[in-house]
Amino acid sequence: MSQIAEIATGGQIVRRAGLLSLSRRLTWRHGALAIIALVVVYLTLVPLGMILYGTLTDGPPGTGASFTLQNYVRAYGSPDIFRAAFNSVSFAVLSGIISFIIGCYLAWVTERTNTPFKGVIYIAVLVPFLVPGILTTISWVFLLSPNIGLINKVAESLFGLDKPPFNIYSFAGMVWTFGIDHITLPFLLMAAAFRSMDPTLEEAASISSMGPLRQFYQINLKIMFPSILATCLLLFVRGIETFEAPAVIGIPAGIPVFATEIFLALRRAPTDYNLAGTYSTAYLLITVIGVLLYLRVTRVAEKFATITGKAYRPRVIDLGTWRYGVLCLTMLVLFIGVFLPLAIVLWASFMPFYAQPSWHMLSMATFANYVAVFELDEFYRAFWNNLVTGVSAATIAVLLSVGIAWIVIRTDIPGRKMLDIIAFTPIALPGVVLSLALLWLYLTVPLPVYGTLWILIIAFVTKFIPISLRVVHASMLQVHKELEEAAELSSSSWLRNLFSIVVPLILPGLLVGWLYILTLTFKVLSIPILLSHVGTEVLPVLIFSLYQSGGITELCAMGVILTIFIAVVAGLTRLISARFAIKAGE
Amino acid sequence: MTSIFSVRLKFAACGLALMTALTVVSRPVTAQAVADAETFFASLESLSAAQREAKLFEGAKKEGSVVWYTTDGPQPTQQILRAFSKKYPGVKTEFIRGKSREIADRITSEARANRHLFDLAKTSTETYDMYPPNVFASYKSPTKSEIPAAMQGDKWASVFTFVRVMGYNTKLVKSEDLPKSWDDLLDPKWKGKILFDESSLPEVGVLYARWGKDRTAAYVEKLGASGNLQIRTGRTTLSQMLSAGEAPIAVTVYPYDIENLRTKGAPVDWALLDQNPGLLQPTSISRRAAHPHAAALLFDYLLSKEGQEVYAAMGRTPSNPNASVKNEREKAAVQDPRVAFDEMGVGGAPLEETTKLLDEKILRRSFQR
Amino acid sequence: MISVQGLAKTYAGGNVRAIDGVDFQVETGKIFTLLGPSGCGKTTSLRSVAGLEQPDAGEINLFGETVFSSTRGISLHPSKRKIGMVFQSYAIWPHMTVLQNIAYPLKGKGLSRAQIESKAREALRMVDLEGFEDRPAPKLSGGQQQRVALARAIASDPRIFLFDEPLSNLDAKLREEMRGHIRALQRKLGITSLYVTHDQVEALSISDFIAVMEKGKIVEVGAPRDIYLHPTSRFAAQFVGLTNIMPAKLRHGDAGDTVRVDLPFTSLLCQGLTTKAHSKGDSLMVLLRPENVRVSSSSFNCETNEWRGRVISSIFLGEFIDCTIACGDFQVRARVNPFHQFEDGAEVYLHIAPERFSLLTA
Numbered sequence A: 001m002s003q004i005a006e007i008a009t010g011g012q013i014v015r016r017a018g019l020l021s022l023s024r025r026l027t028w029r030h031g032a033l034a035i036i037a038l039v040v041v042y043l044t045l046v047p048l049g050m051i052l053y054g055t056l057t058d059g060p061p062g063t064g065a066s067f068t069l070q071n072y073v074r075a076y077g078s079p080d081i082f083r084a085a086f087n088s089v090s091f092a093v094l095s096g097i098i099s100f101i102i103g104c105y106l107a108w109v110t111e112r113t114n115t116p117f118k119g120v121i122y123i124a125v126l127v128p129f130l131v132p133g134i135l136t137t138i139s140w141v142f143l144l145s146p147n148i149g150l151i152n153k154v155a156e157s158l159f160g161l162d163k164p165p166f167n168i169y170s171f172a173g174m175v176w177t178f179g180i181d182h183i184t185l186p187f188l189l190m191a192a193a194f195r196s197m198d199p200t201l202e203e204a205a206s207i208s209s210m211g212p213l214r215q216f217y218q219i220n221l222k223i224m225f226p227s228i229l230a231t232c233l234l235l236f237v238r239g240i241e242t243f244e245a246p247a248v249i250g251i252p253a254g255i256p257v258f259a260t261e262i263f264l265a266l267r268r269a270p271t272d273y274n275l276a277g278t279y280s281t282a283y284l285l286i287t288v289i290g291v292l293l294y295l296r297v298t299r300v301a302e303k304f305a306t307i308t309g310k311a312y313r314p315r316v317i318d319l320g321t322w323r324y325g326v327l328c329l330t331m332l333v334l335f336i337g338v339f340l341p342l343a344i345v346l347w348a349s350f351m352p353f354y355a356q357p358s359w360h361m362l363s364m365a366t367f368a369n370y371v372a373v374f375e376l377d378e379f380y381r382a383f384w385n386n387l388v389t390g391v392s393a394a395t396i397a398v399l400l401s402v403g404i405a406w407i408v409i410r411t412d413i414p415g416r417k418m419l420d421i422i423a424f425t426p427i428a429l430p431g432v433v434l435s436l437a438l439l440w441l442y443l444t445v446p447l448p449v450y451g452t453l454w455i456l457i458i459a460f461v462t463k464f465i466p467i468s469l470r471v472v473h474a475s476m477l478q479v480h481k482e483l484e485e486a487a488e489l490s491s492s493s494w495l496r497n498l499f500s501i502v503v504p505l506i507l508p509g510l511l512v513g514w515l516y517i518l519t520l521t522f523k524v525l526s527i528p529i530l531l532s533h534v535g536t537e538v539l540p541v542l543i544f545s546l547y548q549s550g551g552i553t554e555l556c557a558m559g560v561i562l563t564i565f566i567a568v569v570a571g572l573t574r575l576i577s578a579r580f581a582i583k584a585g586e
Numbered sequence B: 001m002t003s004i005f006s007v008r009l010k011f012a013a014c015g016l017a018l019m020t021a022l023t024v025v026s027r028p029v030t031a032q033a034v035a036d037a038e039t040f041f042a043s044l045e046s047l048s049a050a051q052r053e054a055k056l057f058e059g060a061k062k063e064g065s066v067v068w069y070t071t072d073g074p075q076p077t078q079q080i081l082r083a084f085s086k087k088y089p090g091v092k093t094e095f096i097r098g099k100s101r102e103i104a105d106r107i108t109s110e111a112r113a114n115r116h117l118f119d120l121a122k123t124s125t126e127t128y129d130m131y132p133p134n135v136f137a138s139y140k141s142p143t144k145s146e147i148p149a150a151m152q153g154d155k156w157a158s159v160f161t162f163v164r165v166m167g168y169n170t171k172l173v174k175s176e177d178l179p180k181s182w183d184d185l186l187d188p189k190w191k192g193k194i195l196f197d198e199s200s201l202p203e204v205g206v207l208y209a210r211w212g213k214d215r216t217a218a219y220v221e222k223l224g225a226s227g228n229l230q231i232r233t234g235r236t237t238l239s240q241m242l243s244a245g246e247a248p249i250a251v252t253v254y255p256y257d258i259e260n261l262r263t264k265g266a267p268v269d270w271a272l273l274d275q276n277p278g279l280l281q282p283t284s285i286s287r288r289a290a291h292p293h294a295a296a297l298l299f300d301y302l303l304s305k306e307g308q309e310v311y312a313a314m315g316r317t318p319s320n321p322n323a324s325v326k327n328e329r330e331k332a333a334v335q336d337p338r339v340a341f342d343e344m345g346v347g348g349a350p351l352e353e354t355t356k357l358l359d360e361k362i363l364r365r366s367f368q369r
Numbered sequence C: 001m002i003s004v005q006g007l008a009k010t011y012a013g014g015n016v017r018a019i020d021g022v023d024f025q026v027e028t029g030k031i032f033t034l035l036g037p038s039g040c041g042k043t044t045s046l047r048s049v050a051g052l053e054q055p056d057a058g059e060i061n062l063f064g065e066t067v068f069s070s071t072r073g074i075s076l077h078p079s080k081r082k083i084g085m086v087f088q089s090y091a092i093w094p095h096m097t098v099l100q101n102i103a104y105p106l107k108g109k110g111l112s113r114a115q116i117e118s119k120a121r122e123a124l125r126m127v128d129l130e131g132f133e134d135r136p137a138p139k140l141s142g143g144q145q146q147r148v149a150l151a152r153a154i155a156s157d158p159r160i161f162l163f164d165e166p167l168s169n170l171d172a173k174l175r176e177e178m179r180g181h182i183r184a185l186q187r188k189l190g191i192t193s194l195y196v197t198h199d200q201v202e203a204l205s206i207s208d209f210i211a212v213m214e215k216g217k218i219v220e221v222g223a224p225r226d227i228y229l230h231p232t233s234r235f236a237a238q239f240v241g242l243t244n245i246m247p248a249k250l251r252h253g254d255a256g257d258t259v260r261v262d263l264p265f266t267s268l269l270c271q272g273l274t275t276k277a278h279s280k281g282d283s284l285m286v287l288l289r290p291e292n293v294r295v296s297s298s299s300f301n302c303e304t305n306e307w308r309g310r311v312i313s314s315i316f317l318g319e320f321i322d323c324t325i326a327c328g329d330f331q332v333r334a335r336v337n338p339f340h341q342f343e344d345g346a347e348v349y350l351h352i353a354p355e356r357f358s359l360l361t362a
């Protein structure tokens, strides 16, 4: 009895001491971390709470709506939704595989081999990303439609076929279009992962007489596992959420996916917020499972920290004469996946209306579409607004992600896993639902946010933090903690150490996340369409309005302009990245 | 040696620049809404047209700006507003655009939160009934009275009209082979050859209004089962696809789109079926407009002969009969007995039922295949 | 002076006791080594002293200043402890040049740029790396990186050095060289040092004092010579060097500094070694270092401490021959001069000088 008492008091002493010592150590770092955590929790949980609450009521928040389960019955009461969900998952998985394989291959070529024209390849992969998704989807229709598809027509006349070989209006067509349009994400993520990989591990493996495949599995695959997993997760979520390919190809092909069902259920005005939120619970479920899996698998990842501050030498593989073979394959991939759809966009941008390329049509080429774009006052303002919001949102999201990732990886604060999951959930919130929640929130909360660019920035940060978080998390896992501790020994400024040691080391990853978010703000429509106001329009709204009001060719012209812009930004990012990157050994 | 310092410097500089940029751009919308614009509008009724215009212009200049929520495209909006600004310099025009659903979402949400940020709104016939009863102001003006009674109501007037018609690709089908009626569309020779927009609710509505419930239901059933339709989303893509030769026929498209393409040399044209929906473009003033003078000024301008001719020049069919018309064909169509206007839900078909018919008999049907 | 008392730390919610009541003291200017097998808690102890780990209990004093105390709720930030540390992974920052690596810890301490640079260069000179200032850190060999880590630790004039297995990533030759280097530098600067290694040779050669650790506890502390020659614990005896451990019984009671013990196969006279009082019949352990066992094919003609055995195996290792000899039911390992040659199965004589082995209470 007395023994138990003793143990109990002993335990208490220790615990009290622990608290005391914590309070003594309350520094900048704890303050900064607490603020970051609070900001992220606020940004994500408030809209999430509003949405979840909304699923259980029959009216918008604050209108005295009563509780009901009717939304769930309506959303999940018919077998149609499950068939659509099945289609969605198969679509996301298959197109994700296409994106991943191609993106990963291209990343490997540019980062780890001595294949010539790497810079060109890098830009070529990034460039199509800024072309509005609706345009690339349509350009694939123009390429592969059984009636007007250019590739079909060429193949028919070349090989004397009596039937078009491809049909875009099929499940395969949908998968291909989306898959090839999304190689940028895996490319960027995997390139960053390849860049911060320690080749001495590979060398050690080749010395220990592993077969090359086994070596690839044992070393490369295991080390890059967090990055690979993060990429797959993001691709998958993007796949089940996308609406462009399902709308332009899936609906004509008679293949409904989950997003189609939501679209059909919600297209009447005003938006049935409660029903929309209820649909998004399926996304939520899938993402939470995904994150849990990811966290489970990366738990052991510390073992694979590769930037250890010892014999760290990124190095490229000399492919010898093989590099010309690799170059040919790469060019073929880029020709089909990037050049062809872009060429269609470029072609259409000079046409008065879309028609298959021909000499006759060439004589009708005109700059009218470009003139029309440059004549739009709104283009300039939207572009500038987009730049400001995009850059701010990307920067804030990346900085917050650094804080979150640091908490999750480097501390043992209880609840850190929860923080990771919370910060990741917004990826599951469809843009419409999120922006409605934010619209209502900031219309009622007396903060000067509604009608300014801030509401856009808040929405973008909320929606895109999951992306930067995964990228930063995966990068930070690769940095050995002793590197940071070595700095901690000499300086108590956590921020200084973070920004002098950790941030430069994960800079390739940070830039990737940053660039990706920036480009997304140029693409995502669902958020700004409700949240931008007079004077705060951004480009996607303009793009969509143009599309709606018939200007596909003008839209193509704008796509070309944006493409040139992103090519410049990507080039700059690559330059910066190369400057900050650890100097590669020969 | 210097690089650590400079890295930090760079971060600091970026942060500073960001903050400055954000402060510059964060210009909250802080409009002071009037208690009730209707009282003010009523007070104008005693004035002559010229007095009225002068008073509105004077007040509008003081107010400085006018905010328009519209469902129209970027170029038409820019053109009409430029013309307005030319006539009334000193009144800044601002606008946001969206699909009619988004405009509805926005206005309803703002109204619920008691934030009155818009002065003028162009909505759509499909969504007009969903607005809260008190957001729009009753409005009368000499200009508004020039508009035919069928194209206006107490709180709205249609700034122009759209008709939706059948489009066809002149290279793929001769005009004499064209289907003349909806029943002709069932002909098996059109199997998979008719582009059809999934949002064709007014089309079903017109059939319903003219044919009654049973005949429409039976017809829609047959149309869905025929396999003749290629379902698409986005009426614009529809026109573009039609001109590119994806299919010979598109049901239905805007003549405005088709004319645009045709004048540029695209192989497309349009024709009326036996039943065609006409769509009004209802525009209203906010009851709590922050800039009531400017709102009334712009509203009157949009409906005036002058403003309507700007629209007409873009190929739109103006509502004001005094305005000259560029697109005679469409104007003729507007007056054609084969075109039915859904008069703001007055004579329209029940939305629930038409939606159900469209969704289940045509859309879902295409998913079963 | 470093003084550590009652240090304890658990992981995994208390399931893993990494260290469990560690006490030790390092005198000013000395180099003190924690030696033990992997996982015994050396790194945890060292990191606790550095402040990189928050122990659950205990107290740490550095030069009279309490830097950590669980009962008084004190925990000083690592940077306030004035420590220089060399990590096992070196932790050289790969995005900086050699000079930047060394200069980083000096920044923010109120020094001018010129002062920082001259201090950094001075540190580089001390580790013989002049001329490498602008070399990017990843472009150094392992040994050079090690020296950069050392220079970085020196540069900020720490009062204490901490080393966590600094040589374990180097090849044998380099390890020996660096060992000398570290030792010389420490002597020259006179900085109190705590060194962690699992390598006994390294520990013996570099240390003023060694603490042998086992399962989160210190089992024995002493000068290298004492630890090796007269271990007071079975674990230390076995872990530091190779030892024959045999059960024995004391024949006489306490008889001054000479006693006789009975082994199963012989009896031995033991001189000047027993520090503890024993009484007759006590069970003891006899520790024979293989290098102290003499082996010959002919008798040594000694009256005491000579017995016979049969060679089971002998392996020629250059410096010596590793012989395993059966004596009754026991096997004795012996290191024999390489010029000897024994057939397997040969009868041999073994001898050990009375002062060259030690006794442990069983």
Ligand SMILES: Nc1ncnc2c1ncn2[C@@H]1O[C@H](COP(=O)(O)OP(=O)(O)O)[C@@H](O)[C@H]1O
Residues within 6 Å of the ligand: C011, C012, C016, C017, C018, C019, C036, C037, C038, C039, C040, C041, C042, C043, C044, C045
């Ligand atoms: N962060 C940690 N989490 C859980 N267990 C740990 C952690 N760090 C060390 N340990 C455990 O504590 C024990 C002592 O570790 P360590 O001090 O690193 O040993 P050494 O340095 O002597 O090899 C080991 O069993 C190790 O597995």
Ligand SMILES: [Mg+2]
Residues within 6 Å of the ligand: C039, C042, C043, C044, C165
């Ligand atoms: Mg260790």
